[in-house]
Amino acid sequence: MVTCRLAQISFDVFGKLTSPLQGTKEFMSEWMLSNLDNGFPYQQSVIDDVASFLNVAFWAALFNTVHAGDKTAAERPWRRDVRSGYKEREYAHTKIVSGHQVQLSGFLRAFRPLLGDWRNYIQGLSGTSPRPLEGRLEILRWDLEQQIFAVQSVLAFANILLRHHDDLKAA
């Protein structure tokens, strides 16, 4: 699932971004959670929504009940890991997409190539550090850049989905 709701963004009178961080912890981006862990300021943006989408996709693949009886022993700790913390979650994701030496359920096996490609796309991105925006024009530009990024990210995912569409339908 991908949600591309643009981040709710607000600014103070100095053009400083003031939006509070929000989201469901299990799905929050690694960038956001690691900055929170370290007490660093962080600006939530569309990029975090895009990363959350991937985390939801992994979650859906791990916890789906469509083929519940098909789960393998290897998947049990991953279901625990994705609920533990972002480091454990990232470890589980890595194991899933590598997936060469473990037995995967049919559902996860079918999704693994798509999840791997999408994760590679996400890992080529990086989170956003807060920066003050000066004046209306700079705020408008930032906002528009966010919207462009949102469309481009959905496009990237749609292309990945298209690439794997026939295999997923056949699975």
Added chain:
Amino acid sequence: MGNLLLLDEPVLRPPFESKLPSRYEEQGLGELVGEHEKASQELGDVLARLGVQAECTAIIMDFDLVARLDSNEGGRGHLSVSPDLI
């Protein structure tokens, strides 16, 4: 089996034409507006190849999966996705 692509932001809804307010161009951001239009058009083309109809605001290929997300093992109501929203 498949996944759900839910586009719940107005600027992303089909037919994926740019619906950006004119204020961007008025402020001299026409180049970025063009970039947005180009990406939107490409997205529309790809989604059309995936069989998405222009009237849809969501794509779903595994209805069962989404319907069960809230009640499945470990699910704690994280996802307020209900079938009637789709």
